Amino acid sequence: MARSTRLDAFTARFRKSAHRARVALRKSAVDYFRGDGSDWVALAGLLLTIPAIMLATLATPVWCAPEALVLPIVAGGLLLRPASLLGLYATAAGALIVESAVLGPYTEGAARVTPGTVLVVAACGLSGLLIAQFRARVGVPWRRGGTMLFDLRERIRAQSALPSLPKGWHREMALRPAGGQSFSGDFVVAARTNGGRTLEVVLTDVSGKGMDAGSRALLLSGAFGGLLGSLPPHGFLPAANGYLLRQDWDEGFATSIHLVLDLDSGDYELLSAGHLPALQLHAGSGRWEEKDADGPLLGVYDGAEFHPVKGTLRPGDVLMLFTDGLVEAADRDITEGIDRLTGEADRYVASGFNGAAWHLIEACAKDVNDDRALLLISREG
Numbered sequence: 001m002a003r004s005t006r007l008d009a010f011t012a013r014f015r016k017s018a019h020r021a022r023v024a025l026r027k028s029a030v031d032y033f034r035g036d037g038s039d040w041v042a043l044a045g046l047l048l049t050i051p052a053i054m055l056a057t058l059a060t061p062v063w064c065a066p067e068a069l070v071l072p073i074v075a076g077g078l079l080l081r082p083a084s085l086l087g088l089y090a091t092a093a094g095a096l097i098v099e100s101a102v103l104g105p106y107t108e109g110a111a112r113v114t115p116g117t118v119l120v121v122a123a124c125g126l127s128g129l130l131i132a133q134f135r136a137r138v139g140v141p142w143r144r145g146g147t148m149l150f151d152l153r154e155r156i157r158a159q160s161a162l163p164s165l166p167k168g169w170h171r172e173m174a175l176r177p178a179g180g181q182s183f184s185g186d187f188v189v190a191a192r193t194n195g196g197r198t199l200e201v202v203l204t205d206v207s208g209k210g211m212d213a214g215s216r217a218l219l220l221s222g223a224f225g226g227l228l229g230s231l232p233p234h235g236f237l238p239a240a241n242g243y244l245l246r247q248d249w250d251e252g253f254a255t256s257i258h259l260v261l262d263l264d265s266g267d268y269e270l271l272s273a274g275h276l277p278a279l280q281l282h283a284g285s286g287r288w289e290e291k292d293a294d295g296p297l298l299g300v301y302d303g304a305e306f307h308p309v310k311g312t313l314r315p316g317d318v319l320m321l322f323t324d325g326l327v328e329a330a331d332r333d334i335t336e337g338i339d340r341l342t343g344e345a346d347r348y349v350a351s352g353f354n355g356a357a358w359h360l361i362e363a364c365a366k367d368v369n370d371d372r373a374l375l376l377i378s379r380e381g
Contacts, residue, residue: 054098058099066103074128077131080132085128092125168380170378172356173188176371184217185207186206186325189225189228197263199259204256213371223243233260233269236258237271240273240298249299254273261377270310274295275323277293278292281318321377322341341360356376
């Protein structure tokens with residue numbers, strides 16, 4: 001009985017110790033991936049590969065050339081901190097000296113350590129050290145950099161999500177960055193305000209395009225999302241203009257259009273900051289009407305005033321908001337681009353505009369090297 005009790009106690013302690021070891025190993029792996037943990041595991045692994053490569057070179061120099069030492073050096077440039085990297089380089093230099101001494105002078109035949117071998121290894125080492133120093137200065141290790149960019153992209157997409165609308169309304173948005181990149185200078189922020197009765201949507205086009213404008217678009221989308229719904233509708237664009245002016249960016253202007261839509265009556269107001277006019281399809285006449293509000297660009301001067309234009313969405317009507325990348329090109333002016341957009345949109349009048357936003361971008365501006373965004377809001381007949 002006592003022996004069984006001692007055995008059970010030993011098993012319990014073993015399981016507890018094994019659990020702690022698994023937790024510690026998992027935490028160490030997560031910290032290493034995030035860049036917070038020590039790099040001693042990677043350093044130890046790379047240090048072990050150097051003598052293995054050296055022995056393979058001494059045994060079969062034709063199949064494992066002396067230049068193979070660049071492999072752990074390149075890996076070290078991606079995995080290690082600058083201080084650890086110097087120790088790895090010293091070990092690789094020692095292995096290269098041993099190979100040169102054992103294999104003999106390079107003038108005696110192939111598979112020797114030549115001056116070119118030394119230059120290749122040294123060049124790779126210098127490149128790895130520069131990369132490691134850059135990562136240390138930025139503070140984002142390569143293991144975390146890709147994850148961070150992915151997280152930023154998903155945050156932009158989440159902030160651009162449109163809220164659900166009550167029965168009788170349809171909304172959709174399509175956004176395509178320039179050059180097929182993942183980051184865009186166009187973004188949307190939207191919210192249901194006034195107890196859910198009002199839909200507020202802001203479509204913004206930041207100066208620049210693609211990756212160059214993506215970081216500024218991320219910052220502005222967060223700020224605009226915080227302002228939207230926290231201020232009266234007529235106070236949003238002045239506050240956004242003041243925020244942009246305080247950033248003091250070299251290329252700090254943006255265009256924006258703010259829609260305030262009453263979901264009960266269909267009445268709306270549009271306020272524009274240098275943005276292209278919206279387009280409204282009147283179901284009764286089948287014609288498109290430009291809704292052009294008056295206002296300057298955001299981030300140009302303080303005290304700017306923005307004057308709204310009003311309208312009403314009746315059953316069957318459609319309202320389109322878009323950025324200039326959709327209608328502007330080098331070989332045509334904006335008027336021609338708008339005519340082409342409305343002509344393509346007429347194809348969906350009979351069948352409905354479900355799924356039309358992406359297809360309109362494909363039809364009107366598929367190969368344009370600019371950010372393109374299109375927002376559709378329709379009231380079902």
